[in-house]
Amino acid sequence: MKILFEKYKPLFILSILILIAGCAYFFNRNSVNTSAEVSDPPIIKEEVIEKVNKEEVEVNENKEIYVDVKGEVENPGIYKARAGERVNDLIIRAGDFTENAQPLQVNLAQMITDEMVIYVPKIGESDTAPPNVETGGHNDQHTQKIDINSATEAELDTLPGIGPSKAAAIIEYRETNGPFKSVENLKEVSGIGEQTLLKLKEEIIAN
Numbered sequence: 001m002k003i004l005f006e007k008y009k010p011l012f013i014l015s016i017l018i019l020i021a022g023c024a025y026f027f028n029r030n031s032v033n034t035s036a037e038v039s040d041p042p043i044i045k046e047e048v049i050e051k052v053n054k055e056e057v058e059v060n061e062n063k064e065i066y067v068d069v070k071g072e073v074e075n076p077g078i079y080k081a082r083a084g085e086r087v088n089d090l091i092i093r094a095g096d097f098t099e100n101a102q103p104l105q106v107n108l109a110q111m112i113t114d115e116m117v118i119y120v121p122k123i124g125e126s127d128t129a130p131p132n133v134e135t136g137g138h139n140d141q142h143t144q145k146i147d148i149n150s151a152t153e154a155e156l157d158t159l160p161g162i163g164p165s166k167a168a169a170i171i172e173y174r175e176t177n178g179p180f181k182s183v184e185n186l187k188e189v190s191g192i193g194e195q196t197l198l199k200l201k202e203e204i205i206a207n
Contacts, residue, residue, distance in 0.1 A: 069094040071120035072101035149179040161196040180206040
């Protein structure tokens with residue numbers, strides 16, 4: 001046996017070295033994989049942002065707003081609404097149109113905003129008090145300003161420097177991004193710059 005061991009001693013040593021090297025490689029590989037798995041950070045930032053955005057949406061949806069419904073509806077008055085509702089929702093809540101109503105003058109798809117006035121004219125009545133026209137101030141009751149957050153495309157078209165294409169762009173921006181926070185935000189609409197805004201400032205509001 002001793003003679004046999006002496007004869008194959010180098011082979012035994014080589015086998016042991018190969019076995020040791022294999023074990024070392026195996027454990028080292030597992031250690032690297034474990035480190036890689038541990039080192040992958042959770043997507044905390046995105047989760048926090050998503051949670052904040054979700055909370056903001058829930059707050060906005062639960063926010064109570066009040067709308068004054070006037071004119072040819074069965075039950076005119078001030079109604080409580082929620083953000084995201086449309087003019088059509090408030091018309092239905094007010095008992096729907098009367099027989100004398102002229103519904104074509106009302107944009108039923110408009111988004112509701114706080115303190116908004118929805119006015120339904122009667123048949124044959126001139127469009128002098130639409131739902132999206134607000135009086136300018138207490139000192140000048142004859143001055144009227146158009147609310148860019150609720151005006152129809154036809155009414156926006158009457159503003160200086162605003163044609164059909166820009167009026168349509170305002171409506172599209174409003175429906176995509178929500179109400180304008182101020183008249184200055186109108187510059188974010190394609191085709192409306194500083195010069196156009198200067199012409200409009202005395203004619204518009206953003207409620």
